[in-house]
Amino acid sequence: MSRECKTPSRLEKILAAGHFGVTSECGPPRGSDPEAISEKAALIKDHVDAINITDNQTSVCRMCSLAACIRLKTLGVEPVLQMVTRDRNRIALQSDILGAASWDINNILCLSGDHQSFGDHANGQNVHDLDSMQLLQTVRLMRDEGKFLGGDDVKRPPAMFVGAAANPFADPYDIRVSRLAKKIAAGAEFIQTQCIYNMEKFEDWMKQVVDRGLHEKTYIMAGLTPMKSVGMARYMKNRVPGMDVPDEIVKRLGDTPKEKQAEEGVKICIEQIQRLKEVKGVAGFHIMAIEWEEKVPEIVEAAGLHPRPEV
Amino acid sequence: MIVGEQKPLEEIWEMIKDHKKVLVFGCNTCVAVCQQGGNKEAEILASMLRMKAVQEGVDIEITDAGIERQCEHEFFEKAESRIGDADAVLSTACGIGVQFMAEKYPKPIYPGLNTTFLGAVEEFGVYAERCQACGTCILGQTGGICPIARCAKRVLNGPCGGSTNGKCEISKDVDCAWQLIVDRLRLLGRMDDYEALTPIKDWSTDRAGGPRKLVREDLIDE
Incomplete structure (x- = not known):
């Protein structure tokens, strides 16, 4: 069943037409070399509908998401501008939204961002003038009503398809669906989830989402990150906040000879997509192959998601 | 109350060592509760500094005194002569007391404490932040738990994706404020309120609006 499109976003058109959407993401370089983005984009551009560029x-600290998104745009690749509320106040956020819109960047993902204590500038201040839900509201206000938060008119409002992240695995679990409803109420038109490893828990969450009809109000793209090794699986399980990696994944990789673990990780990811395609309410896949972008085409092809539809 | 933590002795010493007569001056209300800057602690600090002076072979007269509160004029009366005799004062009040003294006396006033936060005594010896004095209280909507003071990202529509087993992503020793809020809303039978979006905050009543002042015209003498 197709839905109405509100923006020129290619990602929105694909999802609205009822196809599974496929996105991936790239982290900008820790320097000013533009080739770092172009090279990563070249690896995956024919296998995805849009590429998220992460925001620090x-x-x-890295090259800014906005500049990297502009680079993608000039290469003919559709970007998803990730924007965190950690580093900028409402003036800077709205200003960057307009800057992105001036380049016809048509997708934005609104996030709060990891705490700065995880990074390389732990002594820095965090801003959080707005939170992620309020950033969603802000983009929708600018787009739909052509207004700044301050009340003045925006000339040529940003035509952005507005997304948010959802973590079905974070605590407290019993409000995870309410929280999604809240993000939808704030304006989220698509959702990219946290990396899924605990399939049963994700399916339970999706069932509750579908029971409330939330899958008809937003497009839910299942987040996946292939594991490169058992070491990565252990790290994700024990050290990454809000991540739920079941013991059987760690065991399966641990039982695989070291030189075959990466291949096994890709295989797990493909199996997950095959299974998730059958889960009601899943509208697409967000494949986050961290510093492993070259694997994305293989995963997309093996999961039966290639070629990407023309819209 | 205002919680403070005594600065390292070395840092204090570097500030005072070139003076001849130093008064260590306690503040016996807020910071005394956390046993860091009260009159008793000022006395102990003065004696430690005297020992330090002997070790360093520096001739410096270090005495101590204190008053109930360094943030109100009336309490200073009984200590005027002691303060007047000193070349410099090491105030063990919070940053408010230090500044209030600096406004009153034309001599160096040094901070003996780092002012840490507005908090409560969770148990003897444990003090924890509860308020950031943002100027617009939302505790009525959040079940009596403040996400501005207690969430590392001051998220008003939380929890963020980093909440695990009731703890914050920054540390397993820090409670997730939004877990506490959700638990509390559940206890109060107000879970339906969780889905109400907290509006974008007006931070102009916070430090963003510049130094804040409250004037009670009705209390000011004509």
Whole structure:
């Protein structure tokens, strides 16, 4: 069943047409080399509908998301501008939204951002003038009503498809669906979830989402990150906040010879997509192959998601 | 109350060592509760500094005194002569007391404490932040738990994705404020309120609006 499109976003058009959407993400470089983005984009651009550019992820200072998104745009690749509320106040956030819109960047993902204590500038201040839900409201206000938060008119409002993250695995679990409802009420038109490893828990969450009809109010893209090794699985399980990695994943990788673990990690990811395609309410996949972008085409092809639809 | 923590002795010594007569001056209300800057602690600090002076071979007269509160004029009367005799004062009040003294006396006033936060005594020896004095209280909507003071990202529509087993992503020793809020809303039978979006905050009543002042015209003498 197709839904109405509100923006020129290609990602929105694909989701609205009822196709599974496929996105991936790239982290900008820790320097000013533009080739770092172009090279990563070249690896995956024919296998995804849009590429998220992270915004100083894990609070490690990098090239800004906006500049990297503009670079993608000039290469003919559709970007998803990630924007965290940690580093900028409402003036800077709205200003960057307009800057992005001036380049016809049509997708934005609104996040609060990891705490700065995880990064390389732990002594810095955090801003959080707005939170992620309020950033969603802000983009929708600018787009739909053509207004700044301060009340003045925006000339040529930003035509952005507005997304948010959701973590079905964070605590307290019993409000995770309410929290999604809240993000939708704040304006989230698509959701990219935290990396899924605990399939049963994700399916339980999706069932509650579908029971409340929330999957008809937003597009839920299941987040996946292939494991490179058992070491990565252990790290994700024990050290990354809000991550739920079941013991059987760690065991499966641990039982695989070291030189075959990466291949096994990719295999697990493909199996997950195959299973998730059958889960009611899943509208697409967000494949976050961290510093492993070259694996994305293989995963997309093996999961039967290639070629990407023309819209 | 205002919680403070005594600065390292070395840092204090570097500030006072070139003076001849130093008064260590306690403040016996807020910071005394956390046993850091009260009159008793000022006395102990003065004696430690005297020992330090002997070790360093520096000739410096270090005495101590204190009053109930360094943030109100009336309490200073009984200590005027002691303060007048000193070349410099090491105030063990919070930053308010230190500044209030600096406004009153034309001599160096040094801070003996780092002012840490507005908090409560969770148990003897444990003090924890509860308020950031943002100027617009929302505790009525959040079940009596403040996400501005107690969430590391001051998220008004939380919890963020980093909440695990009731703890904050920054440390397993820090409670997730939004877990506490959700638990409290549940206890109060107000879980339906959770889905109400907290509006974008007006931070102009916070430090963002510049130094704050409250004037009670009705209390000011004509």
